[in-house]
Amino acid sequence: MKFLRLIYQNLWRNKLRSFLTAAGTMVLVFVVTLVWSILGFLANATTEKPANIKAIVTERWRIPSMMPYAYAASLKDGAATEPEHIKPSDHMSWTFYGGSLDPKKRTFENIVFAFCLEPKKLLTMMDGLEDLPPDSADRKTLEAGVAKLEQNRQGILLGRDRMERLKKKIGDRFIIHSFNYKEINLEVEVVGTLPARRYDQSAAMNIDYFLGAIDAYKQQHNGKAHEMAGKTMNLMWLRVPDTPSFTQVAAQIQESPQFSLPAVKVQTSSSGISTFLEAYRDLLWGMRWLLAPAILVTLAVVIANAISISVRERQTEFAVLKVLGFRPGQILVLVLGEALLIGIASGVVSAGGTWLLVNQVAGGIPFPIAFFPKFLIPADAWWWGLAVGGGTAFLGSFIPAWTACRVKVSEVFARVG
Amino acid sequence: MLEIIIAVVVLLVLLVGGYFTGLLTLAFTNPAIGFGTAAGLIVVLIVLSKVPLSYNFQNLLVRWRTTLLTGLAFTLVLSLLTVMLAFVKGMYVLTQSSGQPRNVLVLAEGSTDEGFSNLAFANIGDIEAQEAVAKDGLQPLLSRETYIIVNQPVDASVPGRPERRFLQMRGVDDSRLTGRVHGLPLYPGGSWLSDAGARELPPKGDSKEPINAYEVVIGEGIARELGKDRPEAMSQPQLKRLDVGDTFNVNGRVWMIVGVLKSEGSTFDSEVWAKRSIVGPMFGSESYSTLVLQASKDFRRDQRAAYKEERLAKIAEAIAKTEDIKKRAAQAKAAGKEFTEDAGPIPTWTEPKSNDHWDAEMVKAYFNTDYKKSSVNAIVETDYFESLNQLNLQFLYAIVFVTIILSVGGVFGVMNTMFAAISQRIKDIGVLRLLGYRRRSILICFLLESVLIAMIGGLVGVGLGSLSDGWTASSIVGSGQGGGGKFVVLRLTVDAQVLAVGCLLSLMLGFVGGLIPSLNAMRLSALEALR
Numbered sequence A: 001m002k003f004l005r006l007i008y009q010n011l012w013r014n015k016l017r018s019f020l021t022a023a024g025t026m027v028l029v030f031v032v033t034l035v036w037s038i039l040g041f042l043a044n045a046t047t048e049k050p051a052n053i054k055a056i057v058t059e060r061w062r063i064p065s066m067m068p069y070a071y072a073a074s075l076k077d078g079a080a081t082e083p084e085h086i087k088p089s090d091h092m093s094w095t096f097y098g099g100s101l102d103p104k105k106r107t108f109e110n111i112v113f114a115f116c117l118e119p120k121k122l123l124t125m126m127d128g129l130e131d132l133p134p135d136s137a138d139r140k141t142l143e144a145g146v147a148k149l150e151q152n153r154q155g156i157l158l159g160r161d162r163m164e165r166l167k168k169k170i171g172d173r174f175i176i177h178s179f180n181y182k183e184i185n186l187e188v189e190v191v192g193t194l195p196a197r198r199y200d201q202s203a204a205m206n207i208d209y210f211l212g213a214i215d216a217y218k219q220q221h222n223g224k225a226h227e228m229a230g231k232t233m234n235l236m237w238l239r240v241p242d243t244p245s246f247t248q249v250a251a252q253i254q255e256s257p258q259f260s261l262p263a264v265k266v267q268t269s270s271s272g273i274s275t276f277l278e279a280y281r282d283l284l285w286g287m288r289w290l291l292a293p294a295i296l297v298t299l300a301v302v303i304a305n306a307i308s309i310s311v312r313e314r315q316t317e318f319a320v321l322k323v324l325g326f327r328p329g330q331i332l333v334l335v336l337g338e339a340l341l342i343g344i345a346s347g348v349v350s351a352g353g354t355w356l357l358v359n360q361v362a363g364g365i366p367f368p369i370a371f372f373p374k375f376l377i378p379a380d381a382w383w384w385g386l387a388v389g390g391g392t393a394f395l396g397s398f399i400p401a402w403t404a405c406r407v408k409v410s411e412v413f414a415r416v417g
Numbered sequence B: 001m002l003e004i005i006i007a008v009v010v011l012l013v014l015l016v017g018g019y020f021t022g023l024l025t026l027a028f029t030n031p032a033i034g035f036g037t038a039a040g041l042i043v044v045l046i047v048l049s050k051v052p053l054s055y056n057f058q059n060l061l062v063r064w065r066t067t068l069l070t071g072l073a074f075t076l077v078l079s080l081l082t083v084m085l086a087f088v089k090g091m092y093v094l095t096q097s098s099g100q101p102r103n104v105l106v107l108a109e110g111s112t113d114e115g116f117s118n119l120a121f122a123n124i125g126d127i128e129a130q131e132a133v134a135k136d137g138l139q140p141l142l143s144r145e146t147y148i149i150v151n152q153p154v155d156a157s158v159p160g161r162p163e164r165r166f167l168q169m170r171g172v173d174d175s176r177l178t179g180r181v182h183g184l185p186l187y188p189g190g191s192w193l194s195d196a197g198a199r200e201l202p203p204k205g206d207s208k209e210p211i212n213a214y215e216v217v218i219g220e221g222i223a224r225e226l227g228k229d230r231p232e233a234m235s236q237p238q239l240k241r242l243d244v245g246d247t248f249n250v251n252g253r254v255w256m257i258v259g260v261l262k263s264e265g266s267t268f269d270s271e272v273w274a275k276r277s278i279v280g281p282m283f284g285s286e287s288y289s290t291l292v293l294q295a296s297k298d299f300r301r302d303q304r305a306a307y308k309e310e311r312l313a314k315i316a317e318a319i320a321k322t323e324d325i326k327k328r329a330a331q332a333k334a335a336g337k338e339f340t341e342d343a344g345p346i347p348t349w350t351e352p353k354s355n356d357h358w359d360a361e362m363v364k365a366y367f368n369t370d371y372k373k374s375s376v377n378a379i380v381e382t383d384y385f386e387s388l389n390q391l392n393l394q395f396l397y398a399i400v401f402v403t404i405i406l407s408v409g410g411v412f413g414v415m416n417t418m419f420a421a422i423s424q425r426i427k428d429i430g431v432l433r434l435l436g437y438r439r440r441s442i443l444i445c446f447l448l449e450s451v452l453i454a455m456i457g458g459l460v461g462v463g464l465g466s467l468s469d470g471w472t473a474s475s476i477v478g479s480g481q482g483g484g485g486k487f488v489v490l491r492l493t494v495d496a497q498v499l500a501v502g503c504l505l506s507l508m509l510g511f512v513g514g515l516i517p518s519l520n521a522m523r524l525s526a527l528e529a530l531r
Helices: A002-014 A015-045 A073-074 A137-151 A160-166 A207-220 A241-254 A268-315 A315-323 A330-363 A381-405 A409-416 B001-030 B030-050 B053-064 B063-096 B123-128 B175-182 B222-228 B276-282 B299-335 B354-368 B382-385 B390-424 B426-434 B440-468 B496-523 B524-531
Strands: A050-058 A090-100 A109-117 A155-158 A172-180 A187-193 A203-206 A235-243 A264-267 A365-369 A371-375 B103-108 B142-153 B164-173 B198-201 B209-217 B247-249 B251-260 B271-275 B290-294 B378-379 B472-477 B484-492
Touching: A002 A015, A002 A330, A015 A268, A015 A330, A015 A365, A015 A371, A015 A381, A015 B390, A050 A241, A050 A268, A073 A090, A073 A235, A090 A207, A109 A155, A109 A207, A137 A155, A137 A187, A137 A203, A155 A160, A160 A187, A187 A207, A203 A207, A207 B142, A235 A241, A241 A264, A241 B123, A264 A268, A268 A315, A268 A330, A268 A381, A268 B164, A268 B390, A268 B472, A315 A330, A315 A409, A330 A365, A330 A381, A365 B390, B001 B175, B030 B440, B030 B496, B053 B063, B053 B440, B063 B382, B063 B390, B063 B440, B063 B472, B063 B484, B063 B496, B103 B354, B103 B382, B123 B142, B123 B290, B142 B175, B142 B247, B142 B276, B164 B175, B164 B276, B175 B271, B175 B290, B198 B251, B198 B276, B209 B222, B222 B251, B222 B472, B222 B484, B251 B271, B271 B276, B271 B390, B299 B354, B354 B378, B354 B382, B390 B440, B390 B496, B426 B440, B426 B524, B440 B496
Parallel strands: A109 A203, A155 A187, B164 B271, B209 B251
Antiparallel strands: A050 A235, A050 A264, A090 A109, A090 A172, A090 A235, A155 A203, A172 A187, A365 A371, B103 B290, B103 B378, B142 B164, B142 B290, B198 B209, B209 B271, B247 B251, B472 B484
């Protein structure tokens, strides 16, 4: 305890240096926390899960995948036709409907990208929404929105940022002029918002409304179907309990003759996300193997500099400590302790502060990669701060501390004399 | 005392940081400003410093460990910054060098990206026949194209390779014409696609059946990427890219390369061109996505001035409308009334800089306003690729953010060093003051030392970062308007702008980091210092 107090007093003795070292550590830990949060999230999203697997069925060769909606009826059962076939426990189809409020000029301020789906699937299958705590305000808002989407076929749930960009509010009605389903222009009414962060730029609509509009087009054009009528489903999500079930359901679908024109493929969601992230491969490599390590080394250097300056200034003090009976090991621990205290404290404060600031104030890190618009800081960041602050402090201070414990009393006093 | 120092630090960092941020922006547009400011400031400091320069150097050498560690921190920060800027610069170079100033892209109405464009067949012939399209004899210089993204499973036999990749295919009717319109020649030894777009290859292995292969012409970048899939590439690194005669698989079929495009530095570098009549039906894209045409020379030249006036008048009208709406919104707010009217974005227009670009601009205007047979969205090709820079901006903002944070870390590091240097040399300061050196000289002396450490460390960092020049990296460019984006292979580019920003940032960090400690040193009186 006395030793700890001594460490604390030593740091307090040169407040300015301690402050500057802590501040340097804090800003660098802040960047590392941001980088690791993004990389950690993406790593988690692309790691195969052993249970409760989500599978994605898409067109086999083409991007964006476009399948006939007729596929949905059989796909939702995993193309099960035999008694021994496995049926998925849940499913969700996605149809991407994109458009702008101004048919002539599309800008970031007037576009809408909506998932057309069965509204209730937002609660059970949608990534990031399915696991909202039942009592949370977000869950309750979403449940209310889903109920309204089911009652009002023209309803739309808008992400918060999108609603702001469009300058709309709940109750507003407007027409979306589609650019991927030409002439399928839908009048919608804003009936609610999607929970914050992941879907801030998105929207959700009732698939029945969209399919109704495709049917209406045929009636209005003397029985001539819309050119995209056979391409009204982009994705089908299926939930299966484990890897063997996934393998079997994938085989059921891929071997089924029902899905030949176009052919389909079945992937786990993590595998699908990996393919999308392939375009960012080098960028992510740079973040992982250049940015983060360089920051860690910089941090170690900044701490090493501060501690070595301190050690050089305190040669006499260490000599006196030795005369008073301090063993070299104790001096080593004293110097290391100073570095570790400052590194760990500032690392934890910085990472914890980042966690609070980004998650509670900023609503996530706005760094859109693939279809992830924002990233949250995981609670693990507290440990990262501790580990990064402590680890770099240890590495940076070991040599100065070693120098301190090797101080020769006679040489120091000879110089002083 | 500590509180005052913190407040002064924050204030000075904000003031000087704001000033230098402006300079950094200028340096990115005009490297001479960056180099000039960096060199100029050092020269001014040296000239103003009455204390011999050798005193500074000796002090740096005497405290070589501290100098080295501080310089090393700058080296790391600046090398990182240089690599990051080289990446963004590479993306800008890629989008700016893609596209011909004379070309116009014709997409379906409402589409701003090829990925979402479907042009009706019936309109193509008429568009081709327009006077606005340049001709070579009777041949309209117009390329009919279908842009498709294909999911390609990758041979898993090479470790570390992805399981699948998105391959960008461009179905073309006449590859020679497409190459000509885009200004992309082939490497020697290659040929354009045949009329059939397919050929028979001799049987392989035990099979006696010939292999039916589809012909493709591919960009260099994707040829390199596909080359890495070959298991033999692991042991033979000299196999840099696929070449004429090599094959690869997509959609369970064999595709044979008949030509490699000299496409480096453009987005076409990552594309595979095949016969549209083959890939269109194969991948369910029956219609054309894009027409790329060369503008007719001096098309409506006499109308350029009127067109310019019209564009500027529209902008002025939009500005006036926005101002009016703002005024009425303020009045409504004051009256506590709801106001929902929105003026929308103000249109922008940049006057074409070359005759070719003017021709393309006039042709674009013709198809967008005067051509009535079908509704299309015509875009000058260079403007289209310019619009794909939206994602670059996103990366640039992220890099600026990271750089600012890292710089603050670097500033704290150099402050620590300089405060320590001053506390170790308080007696020196007293002696210098007794020798008649003024406070200003003491300030400049320490500031110069700080700037020197930062500049030396920073320049080494910029030098190390410059080694990344020429590295290739895969990435994505896009307009950010739901436009899909294009997968590209870019080349990291370290040019004068990147170097200028690096030099100026080093200087800025040294200056900001050294300022407070130097001011502290300046404040010391001779007696106080010698006590």
